Amino acid sequence: MKNLSMMEAIREAMTKKMREDPTVFIMGEDVGAFGGCFGVTAGMFDEFGAERVRDTPISEGVIIGCAVGAAATGTRPIAELMFIDFVTVGADQLVNQAAKMRYMVGGKIKLPMVVRLPLGAGTRAAAQHSQSLEAWLAHIPGLKVVYPSCPNDAYGLMLKAIEDDNPVVFLEHKILYGVRGEVDENAKPIEFGKADIKREGKDLTVAATGRMVHEALKTAEELSKDGIEIEVFDPRTLFPFDKETLFKSIEKTNKLLIVSEENKRGSFAGEISAMVAEECFDNLDAPIKRLCAVNSPVPFSPVLEDYYVPNAEDIVKAVTTMF
Amino acid sequence: MHIADATRGILGANGIVGAGQNIATGAGLSAKLRGTDQVCACFFGDGSTNQGTFHESLNLASIWRLPVIFVCENNLYGISMHQSRHQAIQDIADRAVAYNIPGVVVDGNDVFAVYEAAKEAIERARNGQGPSLIECKTYRHHGHFEGDPAKYKPAEEVAEWMSKDPIPRLINYMIDNNILSKEEFNDIDSQINDEIKEAIKFAEESPWPPIESVVEDIYTDIVEEVKK
Numbered sequence: 311m312k313n314l315s316m317m318e319a320i321r322e323a324m325t326k327k328m329r330e331d332p333t334v335f336i337m338g339e340d341v342g343a344f345g346g347c348f349g350v351t352a353g354m355f356d357e358f359g360a361e362r363v364r365d366t367p368i369s370e371g372v373i374i375g376c377a378v379g380a381a382a383t384g385t386r387p388i389a390e391l392m393f394i395d396f397v398t399v400g401a402d403q404l405v406n407q408a409a410k411m412r413y414m415v416g417g418k419i420k421l422p423m424v425v426r427l428p429l430g431a432g433t434r435a436a437a438q439h440s441q442s443l444e445a446w447l448a449h450i451p452g453l454k455v456v457y458p459s460c461p462n463d464a465y466g467l468m469l470k471a472i473e474d475d476n477p478v479v480f481l482e483h484k485i486l487y488g489v490r491g492e493v494d495e496n497a498k499p500i501e502f503g504k505a506d507i508k509r510e511g512k513d514l515t516v517a518a519t520g521r522m523v524h525e526a527l528k529t530a531e532e533l534s535k536d537g538i539e540i541e542v543f544d545p546r547t548l549f550p551f552d553k554e555t556l557f558k559s560i561e562k563t564n565k566l567l568i569v570s571e572e573n574k575r576g577s578f579a580g581e582i583s584a585m586v587a588e589e590c591f592d593n594l595d596a597p598i599k600r601l602c603a604v605n606s607p608v609p610f611s612p613v614l615e616d617y618y619v620p621n622a623e624d625i626v627k628a629v630t631t632m633f
Numbered sequence: 634m635h636i637a638d639a640t641r642g643i644l645g646a647n648g649i650v651g652a653g654q655n656i657a658t659g660a661g662l663s664a665k666l667r668g669t670d671q672v673c674a675c676f677f678g679d680g681s682t683n684q685g686t687f688h689e690s691l692n693l694a695s696i697w698r699l700p701v702i703f704v705c706e707n708n709l710y711g712i713s714m715h716q717s718r719h720q721a722i723q724d725i726a727d728r729a730v731a732y733n734i735p736g737v738v739v740d741g742n743d744v745f746a747v748y749e750a751a752k753e754a755i756e757r758a759r760n761g762q763g764p765s766l767i768e769c770k771t772y773r774h775h776g777h778f779e780g781d782p783a784k785y786k787p788a789e790e791v792a793e794w795m796s797k798d799p800i801p802r803l804i805n806y807m808i809d810n811n812i813l814s815k816e817e818f819n820d821i822d823s824q825i826n827d828e829i830k831e832a833i834k835f836a837e838e839s840p841w842p843p844i845e846s847v848v849e850d851i852y853t854d855i856v857e858e859v860k861k
């Protein structure tokens with residue numbers, strides 16, 4: 311066991327894979343000697359050199375597209391974009407190319423590639439550097455969408471993402487980069503589609519991703535004092551999604567609150583809600599509730615940004631209305 | 634960072650590298666369609682010229698002969714990437730050849746040279762001769778962001794470029810040529826300093842925006858509920 315930050319855990323997993331497999335390489339803007347926009351690849355250039363830790367021009371289209379071409383022909387690229395917001399610039403390569411190539415050639419090509427996308431609000435980075443766009447990505451058949459909330463999950467999921475023979479988008483919440491936790495470096499990769507119950511409880515299930523998992527856990531103690539024991543469900547991957555574990559939790563608690571940092575309209579939180587309404591309705595004894603960000607661009611003003619994102623206080627309020 | 638002033642025709646600095654080039658092309662088209670003599674000046678960095686937007690904009694503005702002045706501030710870096718590592722050319726102005734438009738290189742730290750190049754490009758644009766690309770050679774004195782140690786910039790390079798700082802260069806020129814006296818310069822300088830201090834004070838003393846404003850200015854007509 312090792313105590314690592316989320317950022318270190320991601321780095322260690324990539325480093326392990328690059329040591330094991332010479333076809334794994336990283337590319338992205340300033341990922342080389344500079345160590346990446348947030349420092350995730352710090353030191354990797356020193357170990358693996360410029361051939362395998364490749365600085366690219368500011369060209370998101372070709373960063374993703376180059377990963378597609380390289381993955382189709384026998385290597386395992388990891389592409390880093392500085393912010394998920396820039397995925398729009400390279401969206402064709404991800405949505406129409408990476409996600410569809412295998413299907414369109416009748417399964418004759420595989421694309422073992424990872425696209426790393428830092429996301430999330432809370433850094434005062436305003437409307438074009440703070441979004442949570444996971445619903446767009448999870449919407450696209452052909453992409454796997456990974457969203458770890460703690461260092462151990464980030465480590466195990468990154469190992470799996472690199473081993474996976476399909477395009478994987480790996481979401482990294484910027485606010486969580488510094489969060490520390492115990493990481494079992496000898497653990498096996500974490501299978502996709504296996505959720506984790508981050509806290510057990512009998513009264514209400516909170517389904518949350520990324521930073522919202524931490525907000526939910528914060529409220530749990532407080533609610534516990536009031537005699538409400540919430541169960542915190544972290545899907546860890548949005549596609550594949552572990553319905554079984556979620557439904558099992560709801561069978562026990564009969565209540566579901568979904569907490570997400572996305573704009574509520576068209577959010578993945580809506581998808582979770584629909585799955586449960588369609589397939590697990592009989593186990594609910596209260597309407598499903600979604601707590602999401604305000605339907606606005608991420609505001610720059612600190613007071614507005616703090617309001618925009620759901621927080622522990624909002625969760626307590628939402629939970630209280632469900633009894 | 635996102636400086637904008639619609640009343641002065643400033644459409645805003647952009648958080649997405651290269652995005653402004655496309656928008657500028659549209660503003661140029663609009664000036665043409667509306668029959669004004671407006672031109673659109675679009676400023677961007679060396680790093681942005683590797684985005685598709687740069688090439689798409691120059692091409693479209695060229696075939697439609699739009700009144701757009703593409704001004705590249707080549708400060709030699711895109712974050713940590715020296716220009717020599719992000720593109721295999723030295724003069725970005727060379728890329729104008731591909732779009733059959735003028736591409737001029739100017740000393741970006743020489744106010745007069747920039748003025749002359751701009752004047753010519755604006756005249757061309759107003760005469761219906763289409764866009765120009767002006768590459769201003771300059772330097773990024775600071776890091777990319779506050780607190781960037783900027784270890785990737787060699788000390789000699791910084792020293793050399795600091796000696797070409799355009800501001801003292803212009804001031805010295807004006808004083809040496811009796812365009813401006815030292816006293817006049819000091820007056821202007823302290824006036825500007827006061828204005829800045831005033832602006833900081835105004836910002837610090839202004840109240841935080843009300844929570845309801847989070848959903849304002851998204852649409853012209855719809856104001857959504859402030860609801861999580």
Ligand SMILES: Cc1ncc(C[n+]2csc(CCOP(=O)(O)OP(=O)(O)O)c2C)c(N)n1
Pocket residue numbers: 339368370392396399648649650651677678679680681682706708710711712773
């Ligand atoms: C599409 C996109 N990719 C990456 C970034 C991150 N980024 C912000 S500024 C910058 C460097 C820009 O370099 P350059 O165009 O030379 O402008 P300079 O900062 O030197 O003026 C980068 C990579 C961004 N904002 N948008």
Ligand SMILES: [Mg+2]
Pocket residue numbers: 678679680706707708709710711712
């Ligand atoms: Mg630059």
